[in-house]
Amino acid sequence: MTLLALLSLAADTAASGAPTRLNPVRLFLDADIVVQVVMAGLVLASIWVWTIILSSAVRIGGVNRRCADYEAEFWKANDIAAFQSEHTSAEVPSGKVVAAGLAEWRRSFSGKRPDPEGIRQRLSTVMDSAVAQEADGLAERLNFLATVGAVAPFVGLFGTVWGIMNSFFQIGQQQNSSLAVVAPGISEALFATAIGLFAAIPAVIAYNRYSHCVNAFEARLQRFADRFHASLSRELEAE
Numbered sequence: 001m002t003l004l005a006l007l008s009l010a011a012d013t014a015a016s017g018a019p020t021r022l023n024p025v026r027l028f029l030d031a032d033i034v035v036q037v038v039m040a041g042l043v044l045a046s047i048w049v050w051t052i053i054l055s056s057a058v059r060i061g062g063v064n065r066r067c068a069d070y071e072a073e074f075w076k077a078n079d080i081a082a083f084q085s086e087h088t089s090a091e092v093p094s095g096k097v098v099a100a101g102l103a104e105w106r107r108s109f110s111g112k113r114p115d116p117e118g119i120r121q122r123l124s125t126v127m128d129s130a131v132a133q134e135a136d137g138l139a140e141r142l143n144f145l146a147t148v149g150a151v152a153p154f155v156g157l158f159g160t161v162w163g164i165m166n167s168f169f170q171i172g173q174q175q176n177s178s179l180a181v182v183a184p185g186i187s188e189a190l191f192a193t194a195i196g197l198f199a200a201i202p203a204v205i206a207y208n209r210y211s212h213c214v215n216a217f218e219a220r221l222q223r224f225a226d227r228f229h230a231s232l233s234r235e236l237e238a239e
Contacts, residue, residue, distance in 0.1 A: 024191065031188040032166050038159030038192050045148050046199035052141050053206045060213050063138065067094045067217075071224055074098070080231075093134035093217075097225050100130040105232060116236050123232055127225040135218035142210055149204035156196020163189020 028039055070092045077083035084102060087095050104126045108119040167186050 027188050027191045031191070032163060035159045035163045035166075035188060035192050038155060038162075039195050042152060042156060042159075042192070042195040042199050045152060046195070046202075049145060049148050049199060049203045049206070052145060053202065056141065056206070056210050060138065060210065060217070063093060064217065066092045067221070067224075070094045093131075093221055094224055096134060097127050097130045097221065098228060100126045101225075101228055101232060119236060120229075120233055123229055127229060128222070131218060131221045131225050134221060135214055138217060139211070139214045142207055142214070145203045145207035145210070149200045149207055152196045152200035152203065153193070154196075156193040156199075159192030159196075160189040163192065 028036060031039065070087065071094050074080075074083060074094070080098070081102065084095070084098055101123055104122050105119070108114050108122060164186055167189070
C-alpha cells in the first residue's frame with residue numbers, strides 16, 4: 001500500500017461515519033490520471049517555489065550584510081590595493097566591483113601614453129558591467145517564480161476542465177444526472193485549481209518582493225561603484 005493510500009485510510013478512519021470535511025489525499029487518489037499528473041506537477045512546483053523563497057531570503061540578506069561590512073572597511077582603508085589584496089578570497093559583490101576597477105586601472109597604465117578620458121570611460125564600463133553581473137547572479141532563479149505565478153493557475157484550470165469533462169462523461173455512461181454522480185469528480189477537478197493557486201500566489205508575492213530587493217541592491221552597488229570611480233578619477237588627475 002502506498003504512502004498516500006495509508007494517509008487517506010488514516011484520515012477516513014479518524015472520521016467516524018460519513019466524512020465531514022474534504023480529504024485532500026482522497027481527492028488526489030480518486031481523481032483521473034490526467035488530473036493526478038497536474039496535481040503532482042503543481043505540488044512539485046510549489047515545493048520548488050518555497051525552496052527558492054527561503055534560499056533567496058537567506059542569500060539576499062547575507063549579500064547585503066557582507067557588502068555593508070566590506071564597504072564600511074573599504075572607505076576607512078588608506079591603501080586600497082593592500083586592502084583589496086587582503087580580501088581577495090571574500091565573495092563580496094562590492095569587492096568584485098573594486099577588483100574590476102583596479103584591474104582596468106593597472107591595464108590602462110601599462111601603456112606608454114595613457115589617455116585620461118579613455119581611462120575614465122573604461123573604468124565606468126567595467127565597473128558597470130560588474131554591477132550588472134552581480135545583480136543578474138542574485139536574480140537568476142527569480143524567473144522561475146514569475147513563470148509559476150503566471151502559469152500555475154492555468155495548469156490547475158486545465159486539470160479542472162479535464163475533471164469536469166470526465167464528470168460529464170460519467171453522466172452519459174451511467175445515464176444519471178444526479179448530483180451524487182458528478183459532485184465527487186467536480187470536487188477533485190476544483191482541487192487542481194486550488195493547488196494551482198496555492199503554488200501561484202506565494203510565487204507572485206515573492207517575485208515582486210525579491211525583484212524590488214534585487215533592484216535596490218543593484219542601485220546600492222551602483223552608487224558604491226560611482227563613488228569608487230570618482231576616487232579613481234581624482235587619482236587620475238593627480239598623475
